[in-house]
Amino acid sequence: MEHSKKSIADFRENYQLGMLELEDLKPNPIQQFEYWLNQAIQAQTKEPNAMTLATVDNSGRPSARIVLLKGLSPKGFVFYTNYESRKGKELAQNPYAALVFNWLDLERQVRIEGKVEKISPEESTQYYHSRPKGSQIGAWSSPQSQVISDRSILEENKEKYTNQFEGKATIPLPPFWGGYRLVPDKIEFWQGRSSRLHDRLLYTKKESKDWKIQRLAP
Ligand SMILES: Cc1cc2nc3c(=O)[nH]c(=O)nc-3n(C[C@H](O)[C@H](O)[C@H](O)COP(=O)(O)O)c2cc1C
Numbered sequence: 001m002e003h004s005k006k007s008i009a010d011f012r013e014n015y016q017l018g019m020l021e022l023e024d025l026k027p028n029p030i031q032q033f034e035y036w037l038n039q040a041i042q043a044q045t046k047e048p049n050a051m052t053l054a055t056v057d058n059s060g061r062p063s064a065r066i067v068l069l070k071g072l073s074p075k076g077f078v079f080y081t082n083y084e085s086r087k088g089k090e091l092a093q094n095p096y097a098a099l100v101f102n103w104l105d106l107e108r109q110v111r112i113e114g115k116v117e118k119i120s121p122e123e124s125t126q127y128y129h130s131r132p133k134g135s136q137i138g139a140w141s142s143p144q145s146q147v148i149s150d151r152s153i154l155e156e157n158k159e160k161y162t163n164q165f166e167g168k169a170t171i172p173l174p175p176f177w178g179g180y181r182l183v184p185d186k187i188e189f190w191q192g193r194s195s196r197l198h199d200r201l202l203y204t205k206k207e208s209k210d211w212k213i214q215r216l217a218p
Pocket residue numbers: 047050063064065066067068069079080081082085086087088144145
């Protein structure tokens with residue numbers, strides 16, 4: 001039995017789907033990101049907008065979790081969450097954060113770093129109301145990241161808020177819920193290559209607001 005089991009140390013892929021050259025890149029990394037995101041969507045990657053968000057608390061301790069990218073503009077990357085969650089508290093203590101996209105089907109990774117700001121309540125409201133009603137109630141019902149004694153707390157809250165908002169034309173945006181925008185100053189595009197000699201191209205924002213692009217060793 002033991003012999004037929006593959007050790008995790010033996011799982012490895014030789015990446016050879018693509019390559020990344022300086023001259024392939026768009027001058028603006030958000031445009032380059034959009035281009036890769038569309039390719040991930042076309043390749044039918046599962047949850048192509050899922051990204052790992054890393055935050056750091058005021059003692060320097062990092063934490064990471066997956067959230068969904070819900071908006072992309074020249075300003076940055078927008079995601080939605082509970083402002084009183086662990087990540088919300090950490091972002092209030094330290095606004096610097098990092099995002100990682102991992103599109104395994106395309107042998108690609110994108111790493112993004114920058115400063116996070118809250119988006120306007122108007123923008124959050126617009127997105128909140130575009131969500132299914134169940135998700136809107138869900139946001140009211142979950143004290144995200146807090147310890148709860150039992151799942152029944154969530155079911156009770158769901159019933160409470162469903163009753164409270166019944167017959168109302170719109171459910172109000174919870175004051176503790178909304179979007180953040182990560183405004184990037186570094187974005188790295190990684191394409192797997194053979195023999196572990198991958199391509200890494202890093203955009204860094206200059207004082208002039210233009211971007212410089214450098215190749216990094218893999
Ligand atoms: C695929 C996937 C997508 C997720 N999307 C979100 C999201 O958009 N917003 C969110 O608050 N949590 C999302 N979560 C849950 C988070 O990973 C996390 O459990 C939650 O936000 C609490 O994190 P915190 O306690 O560090 O604040 C997602 C989880 C997965 C696996």
